[in-house]
Amino acid sequence: MPMILYGLCGEDPSVHFSPHVWKAIMALRHKGLDYEFHPVPFTEIPKLEGGFSPTVPLLRDGDTLVRDSFDIALYLEKSYPEAPSLFGGEGGQAMARFVEGFSQTVIHPAITRIAVADIHNLLAPTDRVYFRKTREARLSQTLEELASNRFTEAAEFPRKLEPIRHTLKFQPWLGGDGPLFVDYILFGAFQWARVTASVDILKADDPVRTWFERCLDLHGGIGRSVRAAA
Amino acid sequence: MPMILYGLCGEDPSVHFSPHVWKAIMALRHKGLDYEFHPVPFTEIPKLEGGFSPTVPLLRDGDTLVRDSFDIALYLEKSYPEAPSLFGGEGGQAMARFVEGFSQTVIHPAITRIAVADIHNLLAPTDRVYFRKTREARLSQTLEELASNRFTEAAEFPRKLEPIRHTLKFQPWLGGDGPLFVDYILFGAFQWARVTASVDILKADDPVRTWFERCLDLHGGIGRSVRAAA
Numbered sequence: 001m002p003m004i005l006y007g008l009c010g011e012d013p014s015v016h017f018s019p020h021v022w023k024a025i026m027a028l029r030h031k032g033l034d035y036e037f038h039p040v041p042f043t044e045i046p047k048l049e050g051g052f053s054p055t056v057p058l059l060r061d062g063d064t065l066v067r068d069s070f071d072i073a074l075y076l077e078k079s080y081p082e083a084p085s086l087f088g089g090e091g092g093q094a095m096a097r098f099v100e101g102f103s104q105t106v107i108h109p110a111i112t113r114i115a116v117a118d119i120h121n122l123l124a125p126t127d128r129v130y131f132r133k134t135r136e137a138r139l140s141q142t143l144e145e146l147a148s149n150r151f152t153e154a155a156e157f158p159r160k161l162e163p164i165r166h167t168l169k170f171q172p173w174l175g176g177d178g179p180l181f182v183d184y185i186l187f188g189a190f191q192w193a194r195v196t197a198s199v200d201i202l203k204a205d206d207p208v209r210t211w212f213e214r215c216l217d218l219h220g221g222i223g224r225s226v227r228a229a230a
Numbered sequence: 231m232p233m234i235l236y237g238l239c240g241e242d243p244s245v246h247f248s249p250h251v252w253k254a255i256m257a258l259r260h261k262g263l264d265y266e267f268h269p270v271p272f273t274e275i276p277k278l279e280g281g282f283s284p285t286v287p288l289l290r291d292g293d294t295l296v297r298d299s300f301d302i303a304l305y306l307e308k309s310y311p312e313a314p315s316l317f318g319g320e321g322g323q324a325m326a327r328f329v330e331g332f333s334q335t336v337i338h339p340a341i342t343r344i345a346v347a348d349i350h351n352l353l354a355p356t357d358r359v360y361f362r363k364t365r366e367a368r369l370s371q372t373l374e375e376l377a378s379n380r381f382t383e384a385a386e387f388p389r390k391l392e393p394i395r396h397t398l399k400f401q402p403w404l405g406g407d408g409p410l411f412v413d414y415i416l417f418g419a420f421q422w423a424r425v426t427a428s429v430d431i432l433k434a435d436d437p438v439r440t441w442f443e444r445c446l447d448l449h450g451g452i453g454r455s456v457r458a459a460a
Contacts, residue, residue, distance in 0.1 A: 085321070089319020092320070092321020094403070095321070095404065095412055098329055098397045101392065163331035166328075166330065167327045170327050174328055182324075182325055182328070
């Protein structure tokens with residue numbers, strides 16, 4: 001029986017954009033594992049699998065349920081050790097947390113400010129109500145205020161990518177000679193922006209762009225199976 | 231014959247503060263290798279070992295010369311594989327480049343702006359002339375202008391450390407259960423600030439502070455062998 005991966009979607013169930021779910025998708029593909037993708041809107045997530053998790057990704061593998069993208073990667077690494085490694089050893093497993101930290105504390109907040117109003121507009125009506133209320137409270141601004149500032153935010157965005165550019169001077173992937181989960185961590189963030197944002201945040205001549213395009217080509221081009229917003 | 235490590239020093243040869251040299255010191259200690267430390271002022275570096283390198287650290291191991299802290303770590307990992315690993319596998323070796331990128335593009339520029347005038351004051355007279363000229367050109371400000379802004383810079387500094395704090399929520403070291411070269415990369419930056427800056431940049435209750443103090447205790451407390459400036 002294939003695994004089931006539950007992931008967030010917009011009003012169109014084929015438009016799925018969660019950065020964390022994309023990390024899990026790429027991890028499953030990297031391991032060469034079969035899975036069924038079940039898209040769910042925000043407000044249906046708490047009902048999944050008896051209320052197992054308030055967030056997605058949520059993975060069912062036989063009788064096992066695993067939530068959180070990093071925990072899913074750790075689970076897959078431990079349960080399917082014969083498949084290609086997601087971390088390249090214990091040091092890589094530890095250091096991937098640093099890249100997760102960079103992604104979630106530097107890149108995610110910036111993409112949120114750039115794309116939050118666009119994300120709202122991709123959602124089904126019930127989800128829109130939930131999303132506006134929670135995001136406006138969290139960000140202390142209306143979606144309209146955030147939208148009006150998105151080009152300024154997008155213009156400041158490229159300077160945050162210096163640590164990635166530095167790494168790509170030495171190697172083609174953040175994981176070294178080939179991609180590892182650490183690539184998928186940052187891919188998830190840029191894919192989230194690609195699928196939702198009405199402004200393109202990566203310049204054509206940026207080495208980060210080149211790396212991102214190569215990520216989109218991985219695993220049968222699964223990243224390109226959802227169209228770009230901009 | 232023990233190895234020779236050449237490192238930068240101030241007017242007092244015991245005050246050595248280069249972040250890159252500290253990375254090399256910690257890497258040698260981690261591997262349990264014997265070395266002699268040869269402190270040199272800025273303007274003597276180009277004369278070392280027949281002009282082998284314009285910068286330190288510079289390591290002599292028998293007939294082999296190696297420059298650049300990351301290259302020294304790679305050299306030690308390859309040449310002394312039986313000693314404790316600096317990277318914890320190939321994935322860790324690749325991902326350490328990302329942490330180097332974060333350190334050198336986010337943390338180093340901030341510490342430079344905070345400490346550059348203090349560093350100048352630690353140098354011997356000939357070095358002061360060289361240092362003022364090169365740093366004022368690079369930073370497009372006088373040392374006095376930079377010094378007058380250092381408290382503002384220092385106040386903004388802690389928010390740059392979120393990726394480190396995120397990592398330390400999951401594990402005691404950036405390298406995981408124990409320190410790896412990745413810890414020494416960021417240790418080097420904070421040690422540089424500790425030895426030179428007239429303002430303390432890490433708050434007492436910051437988890438990054440706790441981790442840094444543990445780094446100072448490593449390898450016989452070698453990091454504490456040079457006194458703090460503030």
